[in-house]
Amino acid sequence: MGRTSSRTGRRAPEERKRALQQAAVEVVAREGVRGLTYRAVAAAAGVTTGAVQHHFASLDDLLRSSLDWVLEESSENGLLGARTGVFADGANVRKRFTESADIQVFQYRLVVESRVREELRPVVRRLYDSYLAAVAKDLAAAGKEPPEGLAALVYYALDGMFLHQVADPEADPGAALDALRMLLEAAAHPVAR
Template identity: 80%
Template sequence: MGSRKAPAEVKRALQRAAVEVVAREGIRGLTYRSAAHAAGVTTGAVQHHFSSIDDLLRSSLDWVLEESAENGLLGARAGIFAAGSDVRKRFAESSDIQIFQYRLVVESARREELRPTVRRLYESYFGGVAKDLASVGAPSMEGLVSLVYYALDGMFLHQVADPEADPGAALDALRALLGAAGAAGGT
């Protein structure tokens, strides 16, 4: 028997490879050839599974969202309810995923056809934050989910620029503000 991979394995390898290539070289660095090389397959395999580079990007985002959900990277638990050192560790373990997402967001400002993909990304994260905040009894106030998400998103973006940055004090302050808002809402 040969060591041929099943089609689903090849597709998954190509999704991971696309994330790696985009994180390392940017969206414009993602080609059939670069994805094939990173995945260890032929360019024909890329063309077989994906009709275009944008199709590969969208599919890779699907993989990213699955991975993020499985690894607790969606929602507030990855940030606000974690210690600063845990955030740095999670970022280090998922830096390609984080960088891929930021590059996709930036590229969508230039390419309107990517905006629905990015909207889906944000919907997933906002939904995760809303669920996590509700699970800890955070106050229900308009804009709170957005505020917490924006704080967490900024924290992860800062980790891209400086993986050694310690968000611990900011997370403590955010938790204290949420606690105070919850106490004020209950009076």
């Protein structure tokens, strides 16, 4: 008889799968992609390794599925907005980062691991495509139809800001976000010479 926990207990199969995806994110955030094992996920979720294997045929399947959960969670809870949110204030960005630190670290670990594991590159490409599309959508919604390359430039600046938050959660991105908004405003309304 396998262990159960309040996390996975007697939940519907889809809820159990979500709990295992979340546990995988936590394991990768804490131990890196190479620390992702059925045993580590089972321990984090409070279930047997068989329960994890029942839902995921391979660790790569678990990794891809966990990224799906991350993107869905980010979209539903406004984390995509915080990540791409050039229009958010620094305190809000820091708060949201703190609330989603494992998700952020999971993503960066996935990016770094894709450097040596080619099979992860399509997963990482999906991640970047999602964020780049969200930035372009944010800019367009603010009435700043971005010229080619601007959404990517803004995303790269914001991505660096979030990477800095990983290294120093106390860093205040407020002044940088203000400056970025000022540059975007100037680009949207150039002064005639």
